[in-house]
Amino acid sequence: MIALEGDGSILMALGCLATIGMVKPRNLTIVIMDNGIYQITGRQKAATASSADIVAIARGAGIANSHWVRDETHFEELVSRRFDADGPALLAAKIDDAPGTAQTVRDPPLIRHRFMRGLGTARRSALDA
Amino acid sequence: MTWADTFLRTLKENDVRLVTYVPDNVLTPLIDGAAADNYFMSIGATREDEAVGTLAGAYMGGLRGVAMMQTSGFALIANALASLIVPYQIPAIIAVSERGTLGEFNIGQVTVARTMRPTLDSIAVTHHTLTDEATMPLIVDKSIKQAFTTQSPVVFIFSPLLTGGNPAAAAKLT
Numbered sequence: 001m002i003a004l005e006g007d008g009s010i011l012m013a014l015g016c017l018a019t020i021g022m023v024k025p026r027n028l029t030i031v032i033m034d035n036g037i038y039q040i041t042g043r044q045k046a047a048t049a050s051s052a053d054i055v056a057i058a059r060g061a062g063i064a065n066s067h068w069v070r071d072e073t074h075f076e077e078l079v080s081r082r083f084d085a086d087g088p089a090l091l092a093a094k095i096d097d098a099p100g101t102a103q104t105v106r107d108p109p110l111i112r113h114r115f116m117r118g119l120g121t122a123r124r125s126a127l128d129a
Numbered sequence: 130m131t132w133a134d135t136f137l138r139t140l141k142e143n144d145v146r147l148v149t150y151v152p153d154n155v156l157t158p159l160i161d162g163a164a165a166d167n168y169f170m171s172i173g174a175t176r177e178d179e180a181v182g183t184l185a186g187a188y189m190g191g192l193r194g195v196a197m198m199q200t201s202g203f204a205l206i207a208n209a210l211a212s213l214i215v216p217y218q219i220p221a222i223i224a225v226s227e228r229g230t231l232g233e234f235n236i237g238q239v240t241v242a243r244t245m246r247p248t249l250d251s252i253a254v255t256h257h258t259l260t261d262e263a264t265m266p267l268i269v270d271k272s273i274k275q276a277f278t279t280q281s282p283v284v285f286i287f288s289p290l291l292t293g294g295n296p297a298a299a300a301k302l303t
Contacts, residue, residue, distance in 0.1 A: 015175025016182075023172055108216040112189060121191035 001027050002079075007034040007048040007092075014057060017090075021062020024087045029079065030058075032092040039099055058090040066090040132262055132291050133158035136224070137166065139266060140195060143273045145222060146170055147187045147194030149180035151202050155226035155292050159197055177202035178209040185219045193277065195222040200229055200242045210282065211252050218280040222273055224287065227258070231289040234301040249284055256284040259291050 010017070010032055020028065036049035048054060058066040069075045069091050078091050104111070116122035130138075136159060140148075148163040148171045150156070163169040170192075174180035180196040187194045198206075203225050214221045228235075229242025249256045257272060259265045269285060276283040289295075 013176075013179065016179050018175055019172065019179065109218050112217045112219070116189050119190060121189065 001025075001029070003028065003030045005030060005032050007032060007036065007054060008038050008046050010054060011047060011052065014061070017058050017061035017063060020088050021058075024062075026085070026087055028088040029081075030063075030088065030090040031079070032090065033095050034092055035095050035097045037097050039097060043097070054092045055090065058092075063088050063090050067092070069093040131158060132259075132265060132287075133162050135262060135266055136269060136285075137162050137169075139269045139273065140222075141168055142270065143193070143277075145193040145195050145273065147184065147192050148172070148197065149174050149183045149194060150197035151175075151177050151180060151199075153197070153199040153202070153226050154295050154297060155199065155228075155287065155289075156197050156224065159224065177205045181206050181209040181214065181221060181223065184221045185213055185217065188219050188221070193220075193222075195224055197224045197226075199226045200245055201238055203245050203248075204241045207248055207252075210248075210254060214282050215252055215254065219282065220276040220280055221282040222276060223282065223284045225284060226287045226292060227289060228295065232294055232298055232302060234298050245286070254282050254284060256286055258286040258288050260288045261291060265291065 020030075032054050034048050034054060036046055038044045038046055046052075055066045055068050065087060066089070067078055069078060075091065075093065078089070081089065113122055146169055148160075148169045150160050150163075150171070151174055152160065160171075164171045172180075172183065174183060174196075177196070177198045180198065184194040184196050203223075206223075210221075213219065225245070227242065227245075229238040229240070233239050233242075246256065255272070255276075257268050259268060272283045272285070275281070
């Protein structure tokens with residue numbers, strides 16, 4: 001399982017890192033894309049731009065396998081580990097602060113259903129034929 | 130059989146295995162009962178919206194769950210309900226112990242308790258107040274089945290009439 005998060009988003013929910021550090025799901029990799037700003041609301045600075053260190057916070061919360069990603073090669077190396085290897089991992093990467101280039105289709109039940117079909121957990125019916 | 134045993138048994142009968150919770154005095158028999166039973170996967174969350182979010186992920190992964198919290202914790206989950214559970218049609222089962230009424234000593238609990246039912250009504254989330262052991266099994270069983278069949282959340286409010294209320298409260302009332 002790979003969870004994709006932003007720095008502003010994880011700052012709002014730091015408690016979940018403590019829960020993950022406690023439960024230690026072996027198959028979880030968290031990828032934090034850290035642009036240091038709240039891009040979508042007007043580029044206001046986040047605490048990650050100056051003082052908050054997501055990797056240090058994650059390690060302190062009990063996710064020992066937490067790393068800053070140096071470059072694309074380093075990311076490939078870290079993300080291709082065995083998913084069930086050694087407990088949860090957190091990979092944080094400083095990214096550019098350009099706005100997103102595409103918009104997700106805003107249809108929550110469709111998003112959920114497609115996600116569940118991908119996992120094989122969705123309801124099946126004649127409509128799926 | 131106590132109300133807590135009855136509730137846990139009904140969860141089992143409906144394949145609800147994941148229990149997420151934020152600690153609460155009144156719900157202690159439920160939380161401890163689930164933790165002591167290997168049938169359940171029991172996870173203490175740091176916040177109530179985290180407990181609800183965990184349910185959403187578990188449901189999409191094929192695991193049914195219940196989130197347990199007290200009334201003041203419920204006040205934290207309006208956004209999780211209105212922007213995740215309701216629009217994504219996640220059948221979250223939520224158990225809330227009712228504080229703020231029938232012998233409450235904490236004025237903050239009294240005020241926040243008044244927001245609970247209006248919040249649920251405003252986003253059309255089904256809720257049932259459990260007041261006695263006679264009607265509780267039918268209400269809980271049928272409502273859980275309805276939730277999963279119709280892809281809708283349901284909230285069970287555990288009244289002091291059922292639970293006896295907060296055991297620490299009596300000594301603090303004047």
